[in-house]
Amino acid sequence: MITLAEENYLKAILKLSKNSEDSVSTNAIAEELDTKASSVTDMIKKITDKQLVDYVPYRGVSLSKSGLKKAIEIVRKHRLWEVFLVTKLQFKWDEVHDIAEQLEHIKSQKLVDALDAYLGYPQHDPHGEPIPNKDGQFPKSFSKRLSELEKGSSGQVVGVSQDNQSFLQYLNSLNITLGASISVIQKIDFDDSLEITINNKSAHISNDVARNLLIKQK
Amino acid sequence: MITLAEENYLKAILKLSKNSEDSVSTNAIAEELDTKASSVTDMIKKITDKQLVDYVPYRGVSLSKSGLKKAIEIVRKHRLWEVFLVTKLQFKWDEVHDIAEQLEHIKSQKLVDALDAYLGYPQHDPHGEPIPNKDGQFPKSFSKRLSELEKGSSGQVVGVSQDNQSFLQYLNSLNITLGASISVIQKIDFDDSLEITINNKSAHISNDVARNLLIKQK
DNA sequence: TTATAAATTTAGACAAATCTAAAAATTAAA
DNA sequence: TTTAATTTTTAGATTTGTCTAAATTTATAA
Ligand SMILES: [Mn+2]
Ligand SMILES: [Mn+2]
Ligand SMILES: [Mn+2]
Ligand SMILES: [Mn+2]
Numbered sequence: 001m002i003t004l005a006e007e008n009y010l011k012a013i014l015k016l017s018k019n020s021e022d023s024v025s026t027n028a029i030a031e032e033l034d035t036k037a038s039s040v041t042d043m044i045k046k047i048t049d050k051q052l053v054d055y056v057p058y059r060g061v062s063l064s065k066s067g068l069k070k071a072i073e074i075v076r077k078h079r080l081w082e083v084f085l086v087t088k089l090q091f092k093w094d095e096v097h098d099i100a101e102q103l104e105h106i107k108s109q110k111l112v113d114a115l116d117a118y119l120g121y122p123q124h125d126p127h128g129e130p131i132p133n134k135d136g137q138f139p140k141s142f143s144k145r146l147s148e149l150e151k152g153s154s155g156q157v158v159g160v161s162q163d164n165q166s167f168l169q170y171l172n173s174l175n176i177t178l179g180a181s182i183s184v185i186q187k188i189d190f191d192d193s194l195e196i197t198i199n200n201k202s203a204h205i206s207n208d209v210a211r212n213l214l215i216k217q218k
Numbered sequence: 219m220i221t222l223a224e225e226n227y228l229k230a231i232l233k234l235s236k237n238s239e240d241s242v243s244t245n246a247i248a249e250e251l252d253t254k255a256s257s258v259t260d261m262i263k264k265i266t267d268k269q270l271v272d273y274v275p276y277r278g279v280s281l282s283k284s285g286l287k288k289a290i291e292i293v294r295k296h297r298l299w300e301v302f303l304v305t306k307l308q309f310k311w312d313e314v315h316d317i318a319e320q321l322e323h324i325k326s327q328k329l330v331d332a333l334d335a336y337l338g339y340p341q342h343d344p345h346g347e348p349i350p351n352k353d354g355q356f357p358k359s360f361s362k363r364l365s366e367l368e369k370g371s372s373g374q375v376v377g378v379s380q381d382n383q384s385f386l387q388y389l390n391s392l393n394i395t396l397g398a399s400i401s402v403i404q405k406i407d408f409d410d411s412l413e414i415t416i417n418n419k420s421a422h423i424s425n426d427v428a429r430n431l432l433i434k435q436k
Numbered sequence: 437t438t439a440t441a442a443a444t445t446t447a448g449a450c451a452a453a454t455c456t457a458a459a460a461a462t463t464a465a466a
Numbered sequence: 467t468t469t470a471a472t473t474t475t476t477a478g479a480t481t482t483g484t485c486t487a488a489a490t491t492t493a494t495a496a
Binding site: 243255260 | 442443444445446
Binding site: 025 | 472473474475476
């Protein structure tokens with residue numbers, strides 16, 4: 001049996017590893033889960049024993065095949081529940097993440113499948129984040145990070161790569177929603193911040209924000 | 219903060235106390251939760267410290283006002299989720315209890331309220347069990363236990379007072395569903411079992427089963 | 437009313453998950 | 467290539483929830 005805490009570690013490791021190959025540092029996991037490095041080391045040993053990760057002391061961890069599968073399942077559940085909350089229960093996109101953090105740990109394969117069907121097999125959650133299918137495959141995406149666009153180019157917001165409440169509420173205050181049109185007016189070298197227009201209204205955003213906005217160009 | 223284990227103890231105590239006054243024995247709780255009496259004593263001390271129950275050593279526990287409120291909230295969540303699973307996700311009535319045991323611990327008042335509204339403020343769960351409203355009030359019921367009916371009397375099944383899978387699957391095998399018509403043909407004194415008809419087909423059931431079937435007489 | 441049985445609590449231990457402080461290993465700097 | 471800084475691991479504790487075995491209290495029976 002895999003515990004709730006173990007599931008959260010697997011999810012954190014998946015989030016932190018771009019390529020499922022490369023290994024993740026103890027400190028990075030500690031920061032992601034808001035815990036101490038020593039706690040991370042303890043837990044890594046446990047999930048190593050369960051063969052959920054590969055671990056080389058002082059060198060970091062990476063997900064094993066079964067660990068990756070498990071982590072993707074949790075992400076799938078998290079995002080399906082977010083869709084449920086928004087499309088069926090009328091929650092706002094900035095209200096669903098914390099509840100999904102709880103719901104993602106409910107154990108029932110039949111429930112996940114039934115929920116998926118009930119929602120119409122959605123490919124993206126309310127934040128434009130991709131939902132892996134039953135086999136763990138993510139839908140292909142053709143988006144770029146806003147921070148990577150050239151000056152003068154433009155497109156539509158199709159997703160965010162972070163869905164915590166404070167970030168989403170900041171986006172709300174800028175009227176940045178899924179589907180909004182954004183153009184890059186100016187790139188400031190000094191701090192990599194951007195002058196942009198959102199549906200033709202101008203604004204200035206930090207690189208930190210731009211990095212987490214996914215844009216699809218026409 | 220109230221933990222998941224504490225919630226389960228409160229729920230068990232509520233279930234075991236007919237009148238919210240009378241106190242529940244350590245052994246009864248241990249049996250209900252499939253744990254040891256010594257574990258129960260340990261936990262009782264913890265929830266006593268949190269003023270969720272009143273406890274007299276060797277004499278048993280009863281729910282305090284706040285403990286009762288909390289216990290009813292959990293029952294409310296459990297039964298609302300059961301309704302969701304059956305009416306929206308097409309689960310059978312014998313498949314929902316175990317999943318609801320998990321879902322009842324999800325913490326979000328807004329979620330419970332939204333779910334309640336989404337389901338149309340149901341008063342009974344898929345097993346005919348009453349769902350307390352937001353204020354903790356249970357809907358009035360006019361049913362009797364089948365075991366209390368006289369020979370010759372009859373009525374319709376409006377609920378069960380137990381919803382574990384094995385019991386419900388046994389009812390399925392007898393074609394006892396909500397709405398089924400039942401008549402008492404004979405009461406056997408020896409073991410209090412009953413000869414009955416279910417939609418005019420005869421069957422023999424134990425007192426243990428009859429006690430958990432709720433009947434509404436015409 | 438005393439002895440026996442049953443129920444309950446206490447004592448001591450353990451696994452899970454976490455922490456702080458200290459030691460060890462790795463990386464970066466001089 | 468040493469030394470210093472950073473990262474990571476280990477040692478030792480703590481909290482929660484559970485267990486077994488033993489002691490205590492209450493209930494029952496002779
Ligand atoms: Mn989320
Ligand atoms: Mn999301
Ligand atoms: Mn149930
Ligand atoms: Mn039920």
